[in-house]
Each structure stands twice: as C-alpha cells, then as structure tokens.
Amino acid sequence: MVKRSLSDKLAILADAAKYDASCASSGGERRTSTGRGTGTDTDTGTGRGPGGKAGLGSSGGAGICHSYAPDGRCISLLKILMTNFCIYDCAYCVNRASSRVERARFSVEEVVRLTVEFYRRNYIEGLFLSSGIIRSPDETMGDMVRIARTLRVQENFRGYIHLKTIPDAAPELIEEAGRWADRLSINVELPTETALGALAPEKSAQSIRRAMADVRARREAAKDRTLRGTRPARFAPAGQSTQMIVGADAAKDSEILATSAGLYAGYRLGRVYYSAFSPIPDSSRALPLIRPPLMREHRLYQADWLMRFYGFAANEIAPPSGMLDLTLDPKLAWALAHRAAFPVEVNRAPREMLLRVPGFGSRSVERILAARRHRTLRYEDLVAIGCVMKHARPFVTLPGWSPGARLDAESLRARFAPSAEQLSLF
Amino acid sequence: MERVVLPRIGTVAAWRDAARGLAGRGVPADAVLWQVGAEAPDLFAGAPAPAATGEPRAVRLPRVAVASLEAALCHSDPERFARAYALLLRLAAGDLRWGDRSDPALRRLLQQEKAVRRDIHKMHAFVRFREVTEPGAERRAFAAWYEPDHPVVEAAAPFFARRFGDMDWVIATPVLTARFTAGGLRIEETGDTRPPPEDATEELWRTYFANIFNPARLMPRAMRSEMPKKFWQHLPEARLIPGLIREAPARALAMQEAAPTFAPARAARIVPSRPALPDLTLETLKPALDACRRCPLGACATQGIAGEGSAGGLMVVGEQPGDAEDLAGRPFVGPAGQMFDTCAREAGLDRAAAYVTNAVKHFKFAPRGKRRLHRRPDGGEVQACRWWLEFERRAVAPRLTLAMGATAALALTGRGEGILARRGRVETARDGGPVLITLHPAHLLRQPDPARRAEAREAFATDLRAVVAMLGD
Numbered sequence: 001m002v003k004r005s006l007s008d009k010l011a012i013l014a015d016a017a018k019y020d021a022s023c024a025s026s027g028g029e030r031r032t033s034t035g036r037g038t039g040t041d042t043d044t045g046t047g048r049g050p051g052g053k054a055g056l057g058s059s060g061g062a063g064i065c066h067s068y069a070p071d072g073r074c075i076s077l078l079k080i081l082m083t084n085f086c087i088y089d090c091a092y093c094v095n096r097a098s099s100r101v102e103r104a105r106f107s108v109e110e111v112v113r114l115t116v117e118f119y120r121r122n123y124i125e126g127l128f129l130s131s132g133i134i135r136s137p138d139e140t141m142g143d144m145v146r147i148a149r150t151l152r153v154q155e156n157f158r159g160y161i162h163l164k165t166i167p168d169a170a171p172e173l174i175e176e177a178g179r180w181a182d183r184l185s186i187n188v189e190l191p192t193e194t195a196l197g198a199l200a201p202e203k204s205a206q207s208i209r210r211a212m213a214d215v216r217a218r219r220e221a222a223k224d225r226t227l228r229g230t231r232p233a234r235f236a237p238a239g240q241s242t243q244m245i246v247g248a249d250a251a252k253d254s255e256i257l258a259t260s261a262g263l264y265a266g267y268r269l270g271r272v273y274y275s276a277f278s279p280i281p282d283s284s285r286a287l288p289l290i291r292p293p294l295m296r297e298h299r300l301y302q303a304d305w306l307m308r309f310y311g312f313a314a315n316e317i318a319p320p321s322g323m324l325d326l327t328l329d330p331k332l333a334w335a336l337a338h339r340a341a342f343p344v345e346v347n348r349a350p351r352e353m354l355l356r357v358p359g360f361g362s363r364s365v366e367r368i369l370a371a372r373r374h375r376t377l378r379y380e381d382l383v384a385i386g387c388v389m390k391h392a393r394p395f396v397t398l399p400g401w402s403p404g405a406r407l408d409a410e411s412l413r414a415r416f417a418p419s420a421e422q423l424s425l426f
Numbered sequence: 427m428e429r430v431v432l433p434r435i436g437t438v439a440a441w442r443d444a445a446r447g448l449a450g451r452g453v454p455a456d457a458v459l460w461q462v463g464a465e466a467p468d469l470f471a472g473a474p475a476p477a478a479t480g481e482p483r484a485v486r487l488p489r490v491a492v493a494s495l496e497a498a499l500c501h502s503d504p505e506r507f508a509r510a511y512a513l514l515l516r517l518a519a520g521d522l523r524w525g526d527r528s529d530p531a532l533r534r535l536l537q538q539e540k541a542v543r544r545d546i547h548k549m550h551a552f553v554r555f556r557e558v559t560e561p562g563a564e565r566r567a568f569a570a571w572y573e574p575d576h577p578v579v580e581a582a583a584p585f586f587a588r589r590f591g592d593m594d595w596v597i598a599t600p601v602l603t604a605r606f607t608a609g610g611l612r613i614e615e616t617g618d619t620r621p622p623p624e625d626a627t628e629e630l631w632r633t634y635f636a637n638i639f640n641p642a643r644l645m646p647r648a649m650r651s652e653m654p655k656k657f658w659q660h661l662p663e664a665r666l667i668p669g670l671i672r673e674a675p676a677r678a679l680a681m682q683e684a685a686p687t688f689a690p691a692r693a694a695r696i697v698p699s700r701p702a703l704p705d706l707t708l709e710t711l712k713p714a715l716d717a718c719r720r721c722p723l724g725a726c727a728t729q730g731i732a733g734e735g736s737a738g739g740l741m742v743v744g745e746q747p748g749d750a751e752d753l754a755g756r757p758f759v760g761p762a763g764q765m766f767d768t769c770a771r772e773a774g775l776d777r778a779a780a781y782v783t784n785a786v787k788h789f790k791f792a793p794r795g796k797r798r799l800h801r802r803p804d805g806g807e808v809q810a811c812r813w814w815l816e817f818e819r820r821a822v823a824p825r826l827t828l829a830m831g832a833t834a835a836l837a838l839t840g841r842g843e844g845i846l847a848r849r850g851r852v853e854t855a856r857d858g859g860p861v862l863i864t865l866h867p868a869h870l871l872r873q874p875d876p877a878r879r880a881e882a883r884e885a886f887a888t889d890l891r892a893v894v895a896m897l898g899d
Contacts, residue, residue, distance in 0.1 A: 072648025
C-alpha cells in the first residue's frame with residue numbers, strides 16, 4: 001500500500017467522523033494556559049507541566065463554535081477517528097467491516113500535531129477523538145488514551161478533550177481516559193435493544209448501559225472529598241453524553257424520548273444527541289438508505305429541551321400516535337392538545353405553568369417572575385421582556401389582553417401550522 | 427455644557443472615573459457631552475456650563491449592573507456614554523429598578539450589551555492566527571487581522587492571553603491592536619493594516635472543513651445565521667463554501683442511488699462473534715440474568731443483579747434492586763441494604779454467612795428529571811422472575827428463608843397480601859422450606875416520625891433475632 005500523506009488521512013478520517021453529532025465544548029473545569037487551573041489539586045489531572053510553566057489552551061464556561069459547515073452544524077472540536085478500520089459490522093455505519101470505504105490510520109504523533117497546530121491558529125476548542133475498533137476494544141482504547149495523555153503531559157495542552165469510550169474496554173483504561181478527557185461518551189446508537197441487536201449485532205445494549213453506569217459512579221466518586229479534604233483524581237469533569245440514530249429503525253418518537261429520559265435519570269448524562277440517519281457512501285444491504293429525517297431530528301431536540309428545562313415528563317410530550325407533530329413545535333402542539341389548562345394568568349401562575357406557555361422561554365419566565373414581584377405586568381411588558389407573543393397570545397391572560405374565544409376556536413391550530421402545499425404531480 | 431473627552435484606549439475605565447466624578451458633583455445628564463478621541467468639537471460645546479442643578483450622589487450599583495454597563499459601553503453607538511450616565515443617575519436616585527425592561531433606555535442598553543457580548547464571542551471564535559515565527563526565535567509567533575463590528579478589542583483580548591500564554595501573538599483591527607509579547611498584553615493604536623501572509627496549515631484546515639461537511643444534510647441558512655457572510659473574509663475555510671453548497675445535492679443523490687455493494691471477503695474473517703452463554707450455575711448466574719428478557723424490565727435496567735453469599739444456611743430475599751444496586755451490580759448496597767446490614771450486625775446475624783438476593787432481579791423505575799424513582803414490580807414481573815429465584819433456591823438449598831416485604835412473600839409463598847399481620851410468622855414456601863416473613867428494611871427508612879421509626883426498627887430487629895435463634899437450633 002502507498003503511504004498516505006497526512007492530508008489524505010485527514011480527509012478519510014474526518015469524513016468517517018462526521019456522523020457523530022456532538023461537538024459541545026462547554027462546561028467542565030476552568031483552566032487557563034497561564035497560572036494554575038482551579039478545581040484540581042493534583043498535578044496529574046490538569047495537564048499542567050512541571051514547574052508551572054505556561055501551557056497551551058483554556059477551557060470551561062461556554063463553548064465556542066469556531067466555524068460552521070454548510071450543513072449548519074458547528075465546528076468546535078477537531079472531530080476525527082483514530083482509525084476507520086473496524087471489526088464490528090453495524091449496518092448503519094460507514095466504517096463497518098463489510099464496507100468498501102478507503103481505510104486509514106493516524107499515528108499518535110499525527111493526531112497530537114494536528115490538534116496543537118489547529119488549536120494555536122484558533123481553529124478549534126480541542127479534540128473529539130473516536131475510533132473504529134481494531135483488533136480488540138482494549139487495544140483501541142489504549143491507543144486513544146495514549147493520544148490524550150501525550151496531549152496533556154507532553155504538549156501541556158489545556159484545551160478540551162472529548163473521548164469516545166468503547167463499552168467493553170478494561171476499567172483501568174476508562175479510569176485513565178476520564179483523567180485526561182473532559183468528556184466521555186458512549187453511543188447507545190439505537191433507541192431500542194431489539195434494533196441494536198438487529199443492526200449492530202456485535203454491540204450489546206447491556207454493556208453500553210453498564211459502561212455509562214460505571215462512568216456515572218466514577219464521576220460521583222471523583223467529587224467526594226476525603227475526610228482530610230483532599231480530592232481524588234479528576235474524572236471527566238464535563239460529564240458524559242451519548243447519541244442515538246433516528247430513522248434507521250422503526251422506533252417511535254415516544255420510545256426514543258422514553259429511552260432518553262431513562263438515560264438522563266439513570267446515568268446523569270449531560271446530553272443525548274439525536275442524529276438523523278443519513279445516507280453513507282457504500283450502504284449496507286441490511287439497511288436501505290433514506291433521506292435523512294432532519295425535521296424529526298429537530299423536533300426530538302425540542303422535545304428533549306422540554307424534558308430537561310421545562311418540566312415536561314417524557315410520556316406527555318408525544319401525542320397518542322407516538323410521533324411528534326412535524327409541522328408544529330412540541331410545546332405548541334402540547335398546548336393545543338391541552339387547551340383546558342389555558343389561558344394562564346401571567347401575574348399569578350406558578351413557574352411550572354408559565355414554562356408551559358408556548359412562546360415563553362425559560363429566561364423569559366425568570367424575567368416575568370422577577371418583574372411581577374414589583375408590579376402587575378401588562379401585555380406590553382411581556383413584549384419588552386422578550387416573549388414571543390405571536391405564539392403566546394392565545395394562551396395567556398393579563399391586564400391589557402384576554403384571548404377571548406380565540407383559545408377555543410376550531411381554527412387555532414391553522415393559525416400556527418404552515419399553509420398546505422401542493423405536492424409535485426410528477 | 428461639560429465636555430468629557432475619553433481616550434481610545436481604556437475608554438470604559440475613563441468613562442467610569444468621569445461618571446463617578448460628575449455624579450459626585452451633581453452634574454445632570456443633559457449637561458454633559460461625551461466624546462472619544464480627538465473628534466471635531468460639538469456645535470454646542472462652547473456653550474457655558476449650566477450650574478450643577480442635580481443632587482450630588484455617591485453611586486452604588488449592583489454587580490450585574492456594573493458588568494452590563496461596562497459591556498454596553500463597548501458598543502459603537504455614539505450615544506452610549508450619555509445614555510449610560512443618565513441611567514446611572516436614575517439608578518443612583520432610586521428612580522429605576524435594574525432589570526426593568528419596560529424602561530426604553532434601559533432596554534436599549536441591555537440590547538446593546540447583548541450585541542457587544544455576541545461580537546466579543548464571535549471575535550473569540552473567528553480570529554484566525556497565521557504563523558509568523560522568525561527563524562531561531564524562542565517563542566512561536568502568530569498574527570491575525572480582524573474587523574469587529576464594535577470597539578471590543580480591549581474587552582476581547584484577555585481571553586486570548588489566557589488561552590495562548592505560551593506564544594507571542596498580535597491581533598490587529600482597523601483601530602486598535604492587541605499585542606501579547608513574552609507574557610504581557612498591550613493594547614495600542616493600529617499602525618500596520620496589512621493582513622499577515624498565508625500559512626501552510628490553512629490548507630490542512632480546509633481539507634478538514636470540506637470533509638467534515640455532510641452533503642446529505644445541506645442547510646446553508648442555519649450556517650449563515652451563526653456565521654454571517656461578513657465574517658467570511660477572516661476565515662481561510664470560507665472560500666470552499668460556495669462550491670460545497672453547489673455540489674452537495676448531486677453528491678447526496680449519488681450516495682442514495684448507488685446500489686449496496688457486496689462485502690469484501692475479509693469482512694467475514696474479522697467480525698468477532700459473541701460467545702455463547704455457559705451452563706447455568708451460581709457463578710455464571712450474572713451474565714445469564716443480564717441477558718434475561720422474560721419481562722420488559724431487563725431492557726431498561728443497567729444489569730441483572732444476582733444474589734451473593736454462602737449456600738446452605740440462611741437465604742434473605744428482598745424486593746428488587748434499587749438505583750445504587752443497579753449501578754453497582756451487587757444486591758443490598760443502597761440505603762435499604764445498609765439499613766439491613768446495620769440491623770443484622772446488631773442482631774448478631776452474619777451477612778456473609780447468608781445468601782442475599784431479590785425476588786425480582788432487575789430494577790423497575792420511573793425516570794423523574796435526574797432521578798429514577800423506585801416502582802414496585804407487578805405480579806407478572808414477580809411471576810416471570812420466580813424462575814430465577816427457584817433456581818437460586820435449588821442451588822443454595824437454604825435451611826431457613828427470610829422474606830422481606832410483600833413482593834418477597836408473594837414470590838416465595840404465592841401470597842403477598844396482609845403482610846403486617848403475617849410478620850414474624852414462619853410459613854411454608856412453595857417448595858416446602860420454612861419462610862419467616864418480615865417487612866422490607868426500606869419500610870424503616872420511610873417512617874418520618876423518629877419514634878415510629880425506632881419502633882419499626884425494634885420490630886425488625888426482633889424478627890432478625892428470631893432468625894438467629896432458629897438457625898442456632
């Protein structure tokens with residue numbers, strides 16, 4: 001085989017990594033290139049070099065998106081695979097063993113060099129490293145950990161590192177991965193066990209869940225101080241996340257949301273990402289390609305937000321059909337289906353109810369609560385606060401505004417839904 | 427008219443000093459003219475200064491207000507200084523509540539603050555350094571040219587100093603330049619307005635950008651809303667965007683239309699197969715339980731929890747694993763398990779000498795936010811799991827069984843009701859062994875009243891002592 005250049009490898013291994021949606025670089029511990037990073041007392045964890053020498057990079061707080069690709073996704077991290085050789089044969093994956101895509105493999109030095117050089121030019125916030133599974137889970141995880149360690153110890157790199165964890169890897173490797181990385185993630189891949197069994201026969205939902213439980217337990221252990229006040233070594237301070245492919249199997253939105261709710265509750269995930277099943281070069285016979293259900297993915301993210309920040313339970317968001325309405329956002333759809341709960345009296349309603357009003361974001365609700373301690377709010381005040389009154393109008397009542405018969409009108413849904421569209425006849 | 431000329435560098439700090447002085451002298455807002463740098467004098471600048479009519483005030487503001495004011499002062503609006511000073515006086519006089527958006531001036535200021543913060547954030551994101559290291563230099567050197575919408579260089583530069591502390595860098599903008607040399611940050615007026623020369627790494631970055639893009643999900647509007655075209659001039663990757671957008675539909679279509687291919691011959695050789703489950707014994711029980719799908723609980727819980735301990739003596743049966751057990755993979759390690767351990771130790775019962783297990787082997791829960799709330803398993807689930815319990819009973823062959831709670835009683839004796847009346851009695855299990863019935867230790871934890879709790883605990887301890895006595899006979 002001809003030896004590939006760094007640029008060729010980058011092309012192949014970035015192409016192979018683009019199906020991972022996560023690109024977050026927020027949260028985690030605060031670190032700067034100069035001075036001591038706060039949060040850890042041990043030298044090993046922060047990647048701080050000997051003698052407190054200045055290093056490279058900072059992290060913590062809000063993430064930064066350094067660029068956007070024309071698919072609308074942000075580019076915050078250098079998202080690459082270590083290798084796209086893989087012994088697993090997952091039908092939805094471009095890198096499965098039975099695929100004929102070109103294969104390549106980065107050396108540890110190449111990944112480190114790319115990360116540092118891109119970082120110095122302010123192209124990225126850090127590294128998101130994933131990999132196909134070569135030879136065995138342990139060997140692959142060991143190589144990935146070596147890259148993270150080299151970045152932290154040798155290059156004194158204090159930017160963000162996200163490692164994709166391999167569920168079956170040895171506990172010592174997970175332990176070390178958590179020490180160098182800010183975030184660990186393990187993809188559940190598909191919303192149901194049966195789908196995973198059918199499409200990814202080498203993976204096991206059980207071992208994925210166990211790996212997540214293990215990460216949660218280690219994170220909690222890393223936060224406990226001992227009686228003398230010393231902290232244990234850091235472990236994935238920015239938490240863990242996962243990803244589900246949407247549209248590759250027959251799971252309904254209600255099942256997907258129930259799975260997410262279980263994951264958030266059970267393993268304290270920072271995020272669940274939904275990734276519309278997207279055409280890949282060289283598809284598998286087991287799984288015909290479709291147009292990616294992008295709107296469905298978008299609605300699932302909205303529903304996910306409702307669960308996490310608006311107090312909705314997983315089982316009340318999706319309608320009885322199990323599928324979210326594609327034409328309306330889930331909060332508005334819920335309000336239309338539960339009109340008995342409205343109109344909400346803005347000056348008296350509790351926070352939980354204000355959060356359910358379409359057009360009121362969580363920040364608007366905080367502002368309403370702060371402002372109504374001082375005086376009675378009027379309709380104009382809601383506009384000033386930043387509520388989207390186009391959506392909220394039929395669902396609220398306050399001095400200066402009453403929805404009247406509008407709330408119960410048959411045509412209320414039609415006011416929000418986009419107008420019908422003539423499909424192409426040909 | 428009082429005229430205040432603020433310097434181009436350190437504008438915000440100068441405004442703060444000036445505003446504090448003016449407020450202290452009681453100068454009203456409409457009697458001050460604010461200017462930055464040596465701009466042409468205002469038409470009314472020569473007018474005589476009116477007497478200070480306002481009340482002298484010492485200004486004290488909430489911390490958030492100071493941060494917002496200072497950010498808003500980085501806006502390019504020439505009115506910003508006068509507006510901020512007027513607001514300052516009203517806040518100090520107590521005429522205005524900080525955060526009241528129904529006030530037009532305050533709302534305007536908060537909007538400008540938001541615009542400035544966005545501009546700073548975008549500057550942090552879109553500055554692109556190019557390497558300009560001189561041969562033989564000790565520290566690497568980088569330079570960038572950037573054009574922000576608002577005068578935010580001073581506010582944005584400390585971020586780069588925190589991030590790139592081990593290299594020298596310069597960010598030049600049309601008015602000011604931030605220069606970081608040997609660990610020190612300096613802001614100066616811009617002299618050289620030429621962008622730095624191209625850098626070879628930009629070609630690698632473009633390779634990355636082109637390949638991380640997924641043509642099947644083309645959404646240029648989403649891209650432009652976060653990365654408007656005005657920023658493209660700074661970005662080496664932006665020149666690829668029109669071409670990528672143009673070719674995307676054809677590339678996506680080609681992928682969909684290409685027929686699936688046959689797998690290469692090597693694929694069959696490298697894909698590993700999962701090992702089959704070994705024969706069932708107490709040692710291999712755990713993997714078998716993990717794989718159990720006799721009821722739907724297994725698909726939601728993390729893992730199956732097998733019993734543990736020694737065979738031939740006492741068997742303790744609880745209800746089901748809880749959150750802690752589900753994560754740890756061992757029975758009776760959560761709060762109820764610890765309660766059981768404490769009570770058992772006090773009663774002289776050795777947990778290690780007993781076999782501890784549950785009637786149902788998977789955790790049943792309802793997610794609520796970040797917690798999993800325990801839910802009692804129903805009859806069907808107990809029935810489905812009896813298969814495992816009976817296997818354990820055959821393998822352990824206990825002399826006595828302690829059934830803790832209604833679920834355990836149901837699984838062992840076939841009857842779960844009337845548990846309060848049955849506690850402390852010895853009944854016969856379906857397989858004929860003796861079963862002592864008691865309440866679940868979680869029952870003790872649920873008693874809010876300390877007196878009732880002590881009472882319940884004593885009753886539980888009595889049952890455990892009875893167990894010790896029966897085993898001793």
